[in-house]
Amino acid sequence: MKKTAKRQNWTDLFLKTNTLSYKIKQYLMFAGPGTALFLCVVIVPFIYGLYLTFTSWDGVSKTKPFVGFENFSAAFSDSAYWSAMLRTVIYSVFAVVLINVVAFALAYLVTLGIKGQNFFRSGFFVPNLIGGIVLGYVWKFVFNRAFVAIFNSTSLLSTPKGAMFCLILASVWQYAGYMMLIYVAGFMSVSKDVKEAAFIDGCTSGQAMMHVTIPLMRSSFVQCIFLSITRCFVVYDVNLSLTKGEPFGSSVLAAMHVYNQAFTYKNYGLGQAEALILFIVCAVVGVTQVMIGKKGEVEA
Amino acid sequence: MKKRAIALFLTLAMVLALAACGASGESGAGDGATLTIFNSKMEIQSQMEEMAQKYSSEKGVNVEVYYSSDTVAAHMSTKYASKDPYVLSMVDAKDIYSLGAEHAIDLSAEKWVGDTTQAISVDSKVLGFPVCVEARGILYNGDAIKKATGKDFDPAAIKTTADLKALIDEIVAGGAELPVGLQKEDWSLGAHYFAEVYEMHEDPDAFIAGIKDGSVSLKDDSVFNALMDTFDVLKEYNYAKDAPISAEREVTEMMLAEGDLCFKFGGNWDWSNMSGTDYTENIGMMPVPSSLDGYNTTLVGGGSKYFFIDNSVSEELQQAAKDFLNWLVYDEEGQDFLVNTCALVPAFSNITLPVSDPLGASVKAYADNGALTPNYNYLPDDHYAKIGASFQKYLAGQIDRAGFADEITAYWATAEVGAH
Numbered sequence: 001m002k003k004t005a006k007r008q009n010w011t012d013l014f015l016k017t018n019t020l021s022y023k024i025k026q027y028l029m030f031a032g033p034g035t036a037l038f039l040c041v042v043i044v045p046f047i048y049g050l051y052l053t054f055t056s057w058d059g060v061s062k063t064k065p066f067v068g069f070e071n072f073s074a075a076f077s078d079s080a081y082w083s084a085m086l087r088t089v090i091y092s093v094f095a096v097v098l099i100n101v102v103a104f105a106l107a108y109l110v111t112l113g114i115k116g117q118n119f120f121r122s123g124f125f126v127p128n129l130i131g132g133i134v135l136g137y138v139w140k141f142v143f144n145r146a147f148v149a150i151f152n153s154t155s156l157l158s159t160p161k162g163a164m165f166c167l168i169l170a171s172v173w174q175y176a177g178y179m180m181l182i183y184v185a186g187f188m189s190v191s192k193d194v195k196e197a198a199f200i201d202g203c204t205s206g207q208a209m210m211h212v213t214i215p216l217m218r219s220s221f222v223q224c225i226f227l228s229i230t231r232c233f234v235v236y237d238v239n240l241s242l243t244k245g246e247p248f249g250s251s252v253l254a255a256m257h258v259y260n261q262a263f264t265y266k267n268y269g270l271g272q273a274e275a276l277i278l279f280i281v282c283a284v285v286g287v288t289q290v291m292i293g294k295k296g297e298v299e300a
Numbered sequence: 301m302k303k304r305a306i307a308l309f310l311t312l313a314m315v316l317a318l319a320a321c322g323a324s325g326e327s328g329a330g331d332g333a334t335l336t337i338f339n340s341k342m343e344i345q346s347q348m349e350e351m352a353q354k355y356s357s358e359k360g361v362n363v364e365v366y367y368s369s370d371t372v373a374a375h376m377s378t379k380y381a382s383k384d385p386y387v388l389s390m391v392d393a394k395d396i397y398s399l400g401a402e403h404a405i406d407l408s409a410e411k412w413v414g415d416t417t418q419a420i421s422v423d424s425k426v427l428g429f430p431v432c433v434e435a436r437g438i439l440y441n442g443d444a445i446k447k448a449t450g451k452d453f454d455p456a457a458i459k460t461t462a463d464l465k466a467l468i469d470e471i472v473a474g475g476a477e478l479p480v481g482l483q484k485e486d487w488s489l490g491a492h493y494f495a496e497v498y499e500m501h502e503d504p505d506a507f508i509a510g511i512k513d514g515s516v517s518l519k520d521d522s523v524f525n526a527l528m529d530t531f532d533v534l535k536e537y538n539y540a541k542d543a544p545i546s547a548e549r550e551v552t553e554m555m556l557a558e559g560d561l562c563f564k565f566g567g568n569w570d571w572s573n574m575s576g577t578d579y580t581e582n583i584g585m586m587p588v589p590s591s592l593d594g595y596n597t598t599l600v601g602g603g604s605k606y607f608f609i610d611n612s613v614s615e616e617l618q619q620a621a622k623d624f625l626n627w628l629v630y631d632e633e634g635q636d637f638l639v640n641t642c643a644l645v646p647a648f649s650n651i652t653l654p655v656s657d658p659l660g661a662s663v664k665a666y667a668d669n670g671a672l673t674p675n676y677n678y679l680p681d682d683h684y685a686k687i688g689a690s691f692q693k694y695l696a697g698q699i700d701r702a703g704f705a706d707e708i709t710a711y712w713a714t715a716e717v718g719a720h
Contacts, residue, residue, distance in 0.1 A: 059377030062402055144546050155546035158696070246484070247545040247696060249689035263374035265682040266398070 052272045059268040071273035080249075081274050084257040085281070091164060091253060092232040095171045099228045100221070102176040107183030121184065125177040132174070136241025139170045160250035163243045167251060170238050175231065179224045186220030187213070222293035226286055233282040254278050334362045335620045338379075338386040340372045341431075341605060343572035344642040351637055355627075361620045373398070373681060385610045388621045390431060393677040396420045396606050397718055400427035404608035405618055412629045418603030418647040420677075422720075428606035429625050432644035435585070435601025435663045435672055436492050436567040442582030444559035448474030455586035459596050461530045464589045468537050471562055478539040481552035481564035484695060486688020488549075493531065493565055494687050494708075495676060496588060497524050499600050504676045511712045518705040526590040528701055534565060535695060544695045549573070557583065567601065568645065568659035575643070575657065585662035587671075598673045599666045603647050678718040686711050 053071050055064040075081060106124050110117045127135065143166050144155045156162035190213050198208040214221075236255040239245070245252035245260075252260070258278060262271025339348045345367045352363040368375040372391050376399060379385050385403065396404070400420070404427040413419055413426050420428030442453040448471040458464050471479050483489070498504040500523050510516030518524055539561060540547035553570050555561045557579035564570070568585065590596040609621045627634040629648050638644050639653040645660045645667070646653075655664045666672055690707040693699045699707070 058398070059373075060380045060399055060403075144548065148546075154543035158543040158545035246486075246692065248692035248698070249685070260682075260685065263377055264371055264685065265680075266373060266377070268377070 049272050050276070052269055053276055055269045057268045058266040059263060060266075067269065071269045072277075074270050075273045075277060078261075078270070078274070080252075081254070081257055081261070084252050084254045085278070087164070087251070088233060088235075088254040091168060091171075091235075092229060094168045095175075095232045096225060096228045098168065098172045099175045099179055100224055102172055103179035103224065104183050106176060106180040107187055110180070111184055111187040121181070124180055127174050127176075128178040130174075132235075132237030133241045135170060135174055136238045139166065139173075140242050157243060158247055160247060163247060163251040167239065167242060167253075170242055171232065171235065174238070175228055179228060182220050182224050182227075183217070186217035190216045218293065218296065222290055225293065226290050229289060230282060230286050233285070234278070334364055335388065335617060335624065336386045337363060337365045337624075338375070338389040338391075339365050339367050340375075340390045340392070341642075342367060342369075343569075344644075347637070347641045351641070355624070359623075359627075361623075363624070385612060387610055387613050387617045388607055388624065389610065390605050390607050393420060393428070393603065393606055393675065394679070394681070394718060396428040396608060397422060397677065397720055400608055403610055403612070404428075405611045407609070407622070407625075410622065410625070412626065412648060415629065415648045415650045416603075417649075420603070420606055427608055428603075429608070430603030430647035431605040431607060432638070432642075433602060433647045433663060433667055433672075434567055434569055434604035434645070435599035435666065436496070436565075437585045437587050437599040437662075438589070439556060439564045439566050439570060439583070439585055439659065441556055441559050441562055441580060442584065443580040444476070444479070444556075444562045445471060446582075447559065448472075448476045448479070448562070450474070453582070455584060458586060458589055460591045461526070461533060461589050462591070464530065465533050468533065468562075472537070476562065478537050478541065479562040480534050480537040480539065481556055481561045482534055482538045482540070482544060482547065482695065483549050483552060483564075483566065484545045484547050484692060485549060486692065487684050488566070488688075489691035489695065490686070490688030491679070491684035492567065493527075493588075494691055495679065496600050496673075497521075497527055498679075499673050499676045500527070500590075500595050505678075505717070508712065508717055511709055518709055519702055522592060523590075523595065524705070525701075526592045526595065527588065528704075529591060530589050534563070545692060553577075568657070568663045571643065571657045571659045574659075583658045585659055585666075598671045599663060600673045600675065601663065602672055602674045604675075678720045680715045680717065683711075683715065686715075 052064070054066055054068060056067045056070070057064040110120050110124070114120075130138070140157070143157050147153070148155050156166050194212055194216070195208055198212045199205075203211070234255050235253060236259065239251070239253050239256050243251040245256055254274075255278065258271050258275045260271075261274055262268050265271075337348070337352070339345055345365070348365040348367075352365045355361070356363045366386065370378070372395055376389065376391060376395060380399075380403070391399070397420070400422045406425040406427065407413065407419075407429065408421075408424075408426045410426070412429070416430055418430035418433065419426050420430075440453065440455060442455075445453040445467070449467070458467060468479060498507060501507040507516060511518055535541065535544070538544055538547075539555070540552075550573055552561070552564060553566075553573040554577045556564045556570075557574035557577040559580050565588070574583070585599060587596050587598055607625060609618055611618075628638055629635070629650065635646070635651050635653055638646055639651065640656055643655075643657050643660060645655050645663050655661045663672075687708060690699070690704055690711075693707075694701070694704045
């Protein structure tokens, strides 16, 4: 008798799947650890950061004086910040377009079925495995020494436009291989049948590419462009090791300005406010792009 | 039952993970027994680590040395933000002023205070222990000069900008066409060269206040113009004059050490990169020439890098840190470590060991003769970057001297010097 009662309990606990407590338990069991970590390392710091934007903390002091919205008005009137932001936008536009054009072209070439294409795939992907800091130093050597010696010219890194060009080139080199992989997956997911059908209907290979393959790969484009936009907007490592903001502060991108503001100039609250604005700009651009991209997506 | 046990285990694991998350703030350096030292002089990190090992085994104190490639202020911010400070931190002078009042213990009662003129006091409490003396000036390579001119070089003969120009002309005639090196780094230009404009004034505070309220016109200031005249000469003969912004510090230092250059603006810290090269004998430092009498006889510098002891750690650790500082100043091994192992110029008059490197020896000679103009340690944190950027424009020929002066005046319209 006693035993049956216990059995009853057991089923109550685990078999009634529509109660709230069951759902909570299930959630905790499977997503609990992930949620806890996410709270710990993303949500809590984010909220704390938000709080810091309302203080004039210098980063080391024990007191954090509350100043209201002062940091935001200071951020909006910080002309160096906005010129860094403009520079970031210009850099991102060039870098995103070039990364995706190059990545798409590479993906096309390594899915043609040429000999040793797997070797080429991994070869183009390798730059992505080098950390941004190291990569910056490598390219700095190339621009400052190798190119100078080969072309017998002055270094590109010594002029403002040249420095931006170098930044864009290094980023394209770094990310094109990664995006290429996503495009390769896109190419492979387009089935041969539809292409064959297009050819039978009289398409040239260019037309088949434009009207069949590319529309079917739309999700790859959405992903790649989203990834490259978000990465370019917050780039810091390559910026630091390749140009360090030089010459005369003309290649300081937004993330570097935020870091300097918070840690080097010790305006932690202001830096945090500027970081928040950068985050919002980046999020708005990224989400808009995904929404526009998703709208016209077609299923094969 | 088994499932229940697993669920229990998972819950426990999660609670533990979260607890670890929350507690990490209080653990770390404060675990009671370790004397943690932050070293901000990259060039002596390996020596510091070796010393720590030896010191630990001999004195029975566990010493650990850390280094960060961040700027000192940035690294300190992170450590204090995470409530995990070092017991003993080596920072720049300005950090003692900004951190000391809140975080450092009073060292006024220590014996070494009487043996140095470089300690830093805030509110008449000694908070900063000077690690070494560093000074700025023109570095020269006497052998390279002799090779070009055929005459022995006497640094004391170069007083004015015209003297310098005449000598360089002679060197150029002797075959070395571009015998000068200039660094493009913002700290070298903004915090080292340009700062001399403030430091060479009798009262830097009044001078800066004058720029701020408009009573001083920087464009017409004689000290500024004299220093910029000298800079123009250096710039004209800069080996990298076609692309001065891509000159690399290490290359410039190596060229000077090996005799490909005759002059470079810098300081005795440059030796850390020069010592590994195939350097020539007669290398030294001299003051930046100036056409103003009395402004060309001193190097600029003083105590550089300061230790402070954190006030939140246990008494024992504070005592261990004090013992360590005394070891550096009064123990023979400590003195040997400072002067010979790390090749630093000591800031203490009781240390009589001869300084081993030629640039340090020059600095020591000037310091011993009282010919050091003190550093101005109260410039705002963004000064070196902002003024450095303007100076880079000047170096690259993007703006002229008047434009440069305007940018500096504009900077000071909003900037404030640090409290002192």
